[in-house]
Amino acid sequence: xxNLKNNFITEDxxxxxxxxxxxxxxxxxxxNAKQVLIDIISAVIEQKVLxxxxxxNELPAMDIEEKIERFDVNCTIENGDQVNVEMHCEERVETxxxxxxxxxxxxxxxxxxxxxxxxxxxxxxxxxxxxQITFSLHTVFSNRKDFVHRFSLRTEDGEQLTDQVNIxxxxxxxxxxxxxxxxxxxxxxxxxxxxFKYADDPVYRKLINDIIKEKEEIGMAATLLREISQDEHERxxxxxxxxxxxxxxxxxxxxxxxxxxxxxKEGITKTSINIARNALAKGMTPEFVRDITGLSLEEIAKL
Numbered sequence: 029x030x031n032l033k034n035n036f037i038t039e040d041x042x043x044x045x046x047x048x049x050x051x052x053x054x055x056x057x058x059x060n061a062k063q064v065l066i067d068i069i070s071a072v073i074e075q076k077v078l079x080x081x082x083x084x085n086e087l088p089a090m091d092i093e094e095k096i097e098r099f100d101v102n103c104t105i106e107n108g109d110q111v112n113v114e115m116h117c118e119e120r121v122e123t124x125x126x127x128x129x130x131x132x133x134x135x136x137x138x139x140x141x142x143x144x145x146x147x148x149x150x151x152x153x154x155x156x157x158x159x160q161i162t163f164s165l166h167t168v169f170s171n172r173k174d175f176v177h178r179f180s181l182r183t184e185d186g187e188q189l190t191d192q193v194n195i196x197x198x199x200x201x202x203x204x205x206x207x208x209x210x211x212x213x214x215x216x217x218x219x220x221x222x223x224f225k226y227a228d229d230p231v232y233r234k235l236i237n238d239i240i241k242e243k244e245e246i247g248m249a250a251t252l253l254r255e256i257s258q259d260e261h262e263r264x265x266x267x268x269x270x271x272x273x274x275x276x277x278x279x280x281x282x283x284x285x286x287x288x289x290x291x292x293k294e295g296i297t298k299t300s301i302n303i304a305r306n307a308l309a310k311g312m313t314p315e316f317v318r319d320i321t322g323l324s325l326e327e328i329a330k331l
Contacts, residue, residue, distance in 0.1 A: 035247030036237050037254070043228040044257040046249075047165050047200060051256060052115035052224070053100045057082055058252050065103065067245040069111055071216040072161050072196055079106040099137065108156040112141055115224070116164040120311035123170075127311065130168065134160050134195060142193050159194045163224055166311075167201045175202035176217070200225040211238045219243050227253060305331055 037043065044051045056065050062080060070077040083102045101113040114134070121130040142158035169177060177197045181189040203225055206218045214222070219239045223246050226232035240247040300321040307317045314328045321328075 035240050035244075035251050037227070037233055037240070037250055039230065039233060041233075041254065042257065043253055045228040046224050046253055047115060047117055047163075047228075049100060049115040049117050051253075052117075052163070054256050055249060055252055056101045056113065058256070061249070061252055064245050064249045064252070065101070065113075067216065067243075068113070068220055069103075069105065069161075071220055072113075072198075073111070073159055073194075077105045080104070080111075099141075102141070104156075110141055110145065110156060110158045111161065112137060112159070113161045114163070116162055116166070120166045121164065121168050122166070122311060122313055124308040124311055126309065127168065130164075134162050134197075138193055138195055155192060157192055157194065159196065161196045161198070163198045163200060163221075165200050165225070167199055168197055169199070170313075173202075175199045175206065175221070207232075207235065211235070211242055214239070214242075216243065219246060223249065301331065304328055 046052055046055055055061060056068070058064075065082075066077050066080050069080060080103050083104060099112050100115060101111075103111050103113070105111060114137075116130065119126050119130075121127045138158060138160035141160070142155075145156060145158075147155065175198060177199075179195040179197075180191055181193065183189060198221060200221060203218075203221060206214070207222060207226075209218070211219075219242070222232075222239060223236060227236055227250065236250070240250055300323055304317045304321045304323055304327075307320065308314070308328070308331060314325055317323065317328050318325055
């Protein structure tokens, strides 16, 4: 493994988080990241990929009233199969409207990308498969223990109807058991997941360097991440986003507190119910809603 030491991350390295969607995209679309992307896709779709080509990350809208879809990493592999790789890092998605938006968004991306392939003169049996791969920094399925979930069209008894469209959701929030495994026991998929979540965290630096020692492509990604992290323009964008998120979080909780004070003064349960509904819609957990409204979990479940 050539120049292995050059790939290690030093203790004092100040890296941008690859779990941020902008950094994730910059990393995987870097001109020198082809082998990195090949290795990631191979691990996620569980088949050996030999080549990958980055495509236009924006599908043209067919109507001025349609949404413009901007993908993170839209690519094709050597057999023509289409793969879209995304990182979701901003909003919590466990419950409520945000969770529905999250799932519907990536279902829409998947089906629109699948139907965008050229079909004139092509038999339907010869259409290429499409994969929507979403890494999420937040929990999506609180009722599921595993951190990776694969979905395709199946009958009610589990028989696969077709392998043409596939959604793969990776919950980086659930790596607490994976990170305790010996590095040599980790799968390639697990190693990449740990890298995306912890590469910028000094607490996990030894773990990431041990993974780099085991996996050359992750060492290549670490080197590219160091290069991207030196870009002051990207750093400014990250700072701006964090400030925006902190302001939004602060404004929300201020509004909640004002609403609670008003509700207590007026003695109106309806105020707490409205706050609870709004909090659930924003993706807050039932336990959090209970703490800020005083409603019971049973009452919250009915909402």
